[in-house]
Amino acid sequence: MAATAVLLTTAAGVLVGPAAPAQAAAVTFTNPLAEQRADPHIHRHTDGYYYFTATVPEYDRIVLRRATTLQGLATAPERVIWRRHSSGEMGAHIWAPEIHFIDGRWYVYFAAGRTDDIWAIRPYVLESSAANPLDGPWVERGQLQPARNSFSLDATTFMHQGQRYLAWAEYAGSNSNIYLARAVNPWTYAGTPTFIATPTYPWETRGYRVNEGPAVLIRNGRVFMTYSASATDASYAVGLLTAAAGSDLLNPASWSKRATPVLASDSRTGQYGPGHNSFTVAEDGSDVIVYHSRNYERYLGNGYDPLSDPNRRTRVQRVYWNADGTPNFGVPVPDGLTPVRLRAHDLPDRYLRHWEFRVRLEPNVTNLADSQFRIVAGLSNSSAISLESTNYPGYFLRHRNHQVWVERNDGSNLFRQDATFTRRAGLADAAKVSLESVNFPGQYVRHRDGLLYLEAVPDAAGRASATFALD
Template sequence: MSYELLCYQRQALATDLYSEKLAWSMHLALKEKGAADFVPLNHNFGVLFVEATADGQGKLTAKSLLKPWLVQQDETFFVLAIRINADGTKDEASKGAVVPFTTSDFVHYTELPLLKISDNYLQDIQATYQAGSFLLSWQEEDGSAFSLSLASLAERDATLLPRKKLVSWDTPTPKTAIEGALPRNSLEISTELGNYLSKKLTTPRHVENEYPQAVHLESLAQLSNVKVTATYSDGTIVNKNVDWFTENSLPDDSGVYNVQGKVHQDHYPFPIACDRADPCIGKWQGYYYFIATNDTDHNHSLAIRRGKTIPELVTAQEIKILDSDMYDHIGNLLWAPEFHIIEGRLCIFHAATPAKFENEQSHVMRLKENGNPMLKSDWEVPRRVVKKDNSPLIEGGITLDMTVIQNKGRHFVVWSQRQLFPDDLGAWLYIAEIDGKKPWKLITDPIVLAQPTYDWENNHTFVVEGPYSLKRGKKIYLTYSGAAVDATYCVGLLTIDADLELLNPQNWVKNNYPLLSSLNVEGEYGPGHNAYVTDEEGNVWNTYHARPGISAPRSSGIRRVHFDIDDEPVLDVTEEKDLNPELTIVATKVTLH
């Protein structure tokens, strides 16, 4: 069975959720052979965005793309599009040019240099590949149309190649009822690729259970070891505990018994904490601890909760450990606290300022030896993070959202840094190595790790922030948040092989589209600034904030992290998709010896 892959753009139907900048991107949809219509991928969110441009001082100018078109050359696919300014106006640097991308799987893309084909502005583009060459056709802004043939889309200038003037311009477009879709063209792709895209760009859902139909045990206590293997729509599996119904129903005597149970699932209704943003859960000496930015008092205090289990944190009492009146050098905004254990010491990384927002800087507060995290007197005075020469991380700007990556005995920090003066360059992610004995001090120079170059990262404002790492096998995943802290807030992803040098930005791979947006989970707007914790069963949990309404306050949520067919994190597997309500009850025959 083959698939048809549709390339389309969208109308900006709800600009508070999906602005024109986001709609001006490439979207994809799949249709199985014989199906009535295409099914949108990635929640009808764009999967391909064009890079912003930068001037000599590093100031970014956002760009968008129009009229994307798919073309195939053997096993390689290309996307051609017209680059425009993010406000919809013509991009002078792209006059007469198309921006090509190459991909082998429609998930990972490489943006190629602009290919100039005319001296005039373009308003439409088409392409085919046959007999060893590409045939490009385009329409210019005055309505005239031309075509030319060239051997490679990696060319920089094709204006001197012979061209043919076309009598008319026609763009046959496939039909679809996808909301807001502006179809462009489609390609027939292999069953293998279609299956991959379906599994990769749709949210997995629980579809089947596998468990023993009969077990032989020496006591009922051993029944707790009998688990369910849950299979998901993408073919991935997760082992889950079962709460067996054995209370007052079975004697602990020899015999054969039919036993039922329910697949265990912790329940976290969203939100678990209102007016709590940037949440983080840490583990320390047998307890879980929850901390977050306190929007209730306008970010003037930090409080923590403690529980023996993660579910206990939802209703645990909050204990204040820091406020803006305790120390002169942190007299105002307290933001984005995170727990990290460094050299056997529990630390809280957070941002603070003695006065104005413009003075917000990253700090570290370390627990005293043998201290109790619930006692504010057991925390050392917060120290400002400094460079290796003890100078500030930045002059004329702010630093915040500092997180820690520990790898191969080394300690790295990643943070968001924003130059405000003399010009606002937006918030970028930086990375450096720190001294494990003095986690407030860098031992390498700061290096730019990522900038808000895609439209979903610079929607309303140029910001990437809230990084947090997750180690999985030989990969390190670093999620981060982009855009303004409103309903368009999104979660992006950077990935690196753990054996590579983390301080080399070229070793990191950046996703072109976000992992999580307001389109992923109904009723959760502007999801972002997340952190991870792993429980005793090996389940990874994502803490994040979102808004229960478009203009509602930032509030905390918890959701299990699923791992897809590439073992990459999936952040939108809701409880109903994680455990199918129709597959909750299981049964087995127990033989007690």
């Protein structure tokens, strides 16, 4: 059945028709999801809602919002569920709340200082039995037990093979390290915590020697734990620890650390200091990383205190998976609509990617951003579309002499026409997409011998080579 030729409006308000059927579109989001919300945590619950909490710049309260979609959290009403104490413990520096649902109750983990010592930071826990956690009431379970005796923060929890674990960051000497312990209940752990990570690489020691903000994603026979490192300015970056799913997680030898960050500042995309992430699952079942960043670069050397800067913003983007089963986070994508990848219909393990600006079809694109494109309103026709490179903003997919390249928009009418396509239902599969040239009607972007061309596709093989899934 032919697709209906209608215009679709994206979350950013961009028209992208004529459209293929809805199932052809990957789930996309518009960044930032929330301004002035740092250390974000999103929980997808069985009641059909996403629950979102984060650090507010005043460091004085815990807020919560919910929506039935991830993008809906951007405009969902926000409610204060708890405020800092007027004196004593839990009276200062309310940081990094996380919301979890455990054994029929809601729990919020957060860090707090004291009014008489704002740097006496410790992890604390709230509990609620309400069906809707925005309604409360909330009971203070106090400090994570047994109580920590040094600067401790960023508590999180996860289940693995029937055992619940608690993880957090804690200072020892000049280092902030990550510790792991078995949980007895949501606010109590057993035994001596296991020290599993400390800052050792240069990228982990910029400004401060920091490993903090653990977050866990269990996939493909492994336990992946991301963490954040260095000072909370543009130096901040995300690292990765990995353990085999069947290993003893409390044995430090079970964990290996990647030598380079998996998400870091990127001047091309205009994102600085990405970090303190969590994970959730999008409506289509794909994994999503939730993190904060700023859209400008600042320096401690200029008297800048990043903790006084309110402009860390909550952002979301899809997690992709390498052929070896490890996660690929790519780069912090530009603000606006999140990008997609175009996967060949007839070679489903291969994606469009640019290399030296020539567009080709390749499997296992580990430099993820080379294969990500943002779908925007057509440069020459707003009812059509253009595809903008993720890691080279301002560069677009365009045909030149019937070859397909990624090139910088020079502002000319010819470029705008060459970079504009009518989005059609897939010629070989109506649930996918094909890209028809606006200035050469009847000719489509198709792959041939590993490269991309603009050509007519009169036979079945040609139509298959001009059909792509959006991932």
